[in-house]
Amino acid sequence: MPERIIVDTDMSVDVDDVGALCLAHALQDRNEAEILAVTHNTGLEQGVGAVSVINHYFGRDDIPIGAYRGPVGRPADTPANPPIEWTNSGKGWYVADLVARFHSPIRDSTQVPDALTVLRQALSNAPGHRTVTIVAIGHALNVLALLKSPGGLSLVKRKVKRLVWMGGTYWDPHVEWNWGACGGPSNENATKCGAYSKLSQLTSDALSRWPVEVPTVFVSFDIGFWVRVGGVLKTGAPVNSPCRQAFVDFCGVTGGSGGMPDWCSARGRNAWDLIAVLIAVRGTGPPGYHRLMPGGNAFDAATGLNTWRDEPHKAQWGHFQLWSPEDSYNKTADEIDRLLLQTPANKFPPSPPQPPSPPPPHNPPPSPPPPPPPPPPPKYPPLFTYARRGGGAEAAAAAESASATRGINGVQHSRSVGAAAPALVGAASGVGLGVLAILLIRRFCTISRKGHAEEGQEERSPPQRLSSKTGGERFVRKMSTSTKARADLRARESGGLLAPNVRRSDADEGVEVCS
Numbered sequence: 001m002p003e004r005i006i007v008d009t010d011m012s013v014d015v016d017d018v019g020a021l022c023l024a025h026a027l028q029d030r031n032e033a034e035i036l037a038v039t040h041n042t043g044l045e046q047g048v049g050a051v052s053v054i055n056h057y058f059g060r061d062d063i064p065i066g067a068y069r070g071p072v073g074r075p076a077d078t079p080a081n082p083p084i085e086w087t088n089s090g091k092g093w094y095v096a097d098l099v100a101r102f103h104s105p106i107r108d109s110t111q112v113p114d115a116l117t118v119l120r121q122a123l124s125n126a127p128g129h130r131t132v133t134i135v136a137i138g139h140a141l142n143v144l145a146l147l148k149s150p151g152g153l154s155l156v157k158r159k160v161k162r163l164v165w166m167g168g169t170y171w172d173p174h175v176e177w178n179w180g181a182c183g184g185p186s187n188e189n190a191t192k193c194g195a196y197s198k199l200s201q202l203t204s205d206a207l208s209r210w211p212v213e214v215p216t217v218f219v220s221f222d223i224g225f226w227v228r229v230g231g232v233l234k235t236g237a238p239v240n241s242p243c244r245q246a247f248v249d250f251c252g253v254t255g256g257s258g259g260m261p262d263w264c265s266a267r268g269r270n271a272w273d274l275i276a277v278l279i280a281v282r283g284t285g286p287p288g289y290h291r292l293m294p295g296g297n298a299f300d301a302a303t304g305l306n307t308w309r310d311e312p313h314k315a316q317w318g319h320f321q322l323w324s325p326e327d328s329y330n331k332t333a334d335e336i337d338r339l340l341l342q343t344p345a346n347k348f349p350p351s352p353p354q355p356p357s358p359p360p361p362h363n364p365p366p367s368p369p370p371p372p373p374p375p376p377p378p379k380y381p382p383l384f385t386y387a388r389r390g391g392g393a394e395a396a397a398a399a400e401s402a403s404a405t406r407g408i409n410g411v412q413h414s415r416s417v418g419a420a421a422p423a424l425v426g427a428a429s430g431v432g433l434g435v436l437a438i439l440l441i442r443r444f445c446t447i448s449r450k451g452h453a454e455e456g457q458e459e460r461s462p463p464q465r466l467s468s469k470t471g472g473e474r475f476v477r478k479m480s481t482s483t484k485a486r487a488d489l490r491a492r493e494s495g496g497l498l499a500p501n502v503r504r505s506d507a508d509e510g511v512e513v514c515s
Helices: 016-029 045-057 095-101 115-125 141-148 152-159 194-209 221-225 242-251 272-282 326-340 392-401 417-428 431-455 483-494
Strands: 003-009 033-040 065-067 132-137 160-166 216-219 228-230 268-270 291-300 305-310 319-323 464-467 473-479 510-512
Touching: 003 016, 003 115, 003 272, 016 033, 016 045, 016 132, 016 242, 016 268, 016 272, 016 326, 033 045, 033 115, 045 065, 045 095, 045 242, 065 115, 095 242, 115 141, 115 152, 132 272, 141 152, 141 194, 152 160, 160 272, 194 291, 216 272, 221 272, 228 326, 242 268, 272 326
Parallel strands: 003 033, 003 132, 033 065, 132 160, 160 216, 216 319
Antiparallel strands: 228 268, 291 305, 291 319, 464 473
């Protein structure tokens, strides 16, 4: 759960207020803090504009801002003579430059509600009981207004967990600026400080009104004096950072209207207000960093001095002084600088999510081998294949190798017409049909002999081998009785077929189909 905080700042003169607000935003970026509101507690109108510049830089224009409207810190009520010439008549050294240099929706205090209204709303809207820490890093003006407002004390008791207040001293008594400015009425410089001379009385009033039920942690001048931060911003932060620019303006004249270089070191400016924010959000930190000392803070409104008394057994007083060992100073400074250099999470909106990259293309799986070509249709031998003359032994071998048979009109032809007679006999399954086949054969042979007897002039041609469709073979004696008969026979041979139903007449040639 992030720590809910309200930052009450006198952002005007010293630059540690800028560092504190930038640190609060950095902690919110880390989900360690939630800034409910920022209230401004001096009369410098442009100070509210500087607050808005920083909020805008971190992408949080929605944080409510409230303004103090009294005379303390107002340039018209702040003389330019010593001892407060360092305030630049209350205008400071960076506020005007930030407002002129950077964009923000709010430019001055005329654009925001008064601080009391914002404080009450932020506390009333905060969920839960005692869930808000007020970080007071300036004058007590707004805190006092809250306590004095109708129901303000009750609201503080219900909603505020603790008050972390940067002000006063611990072991080196002197008038501290946030609480006493130039000192109380008895101080010789009080009359030279304009409206700031009222601060000591106002501080005393706020201290006395704060309820003891709500603890107060004081971050003294002494603790922050030994911790320097912000110097890393000049080279480590982008030039468009108002956090960086404020430190440049204050710690040197570069980019600003003046500056207090003698009040800075290479490490930066004193970390008073930044330590207060760090403690408000993280507590005392790891062992050895910080420790809270119970006691009591007595304040003299006439002089503006405070005196701290350690009272180990007086925790019920509700006052705790932050104490830090010397070996923690550098560690604290390093941690604060690291947070100041953190890139704002909301400064640049994130890029829209990119669609997931498509997976790298995979080599397509190898194409399946083409299906084997369909087997060719069976190459049945032609019904009757003529073996041309001169086929010789090759034709005979080809004829012998063909063994398939095929039915023609339901009748199966065998190897030779001569062998067809037994096949017909078997198919007939009867003696009568067998006798008929024999008679037919004898009739063919009779016709053949008759032709030879009539002509008797021609020698028989030698038998020619003929390859049948069935792969068998037969011998055909061609005995031409005339030139016409011989020509007809050649024509039939050239056609490659010897039709079984060739018309055979007495006037035609005789063809013996006998084995």
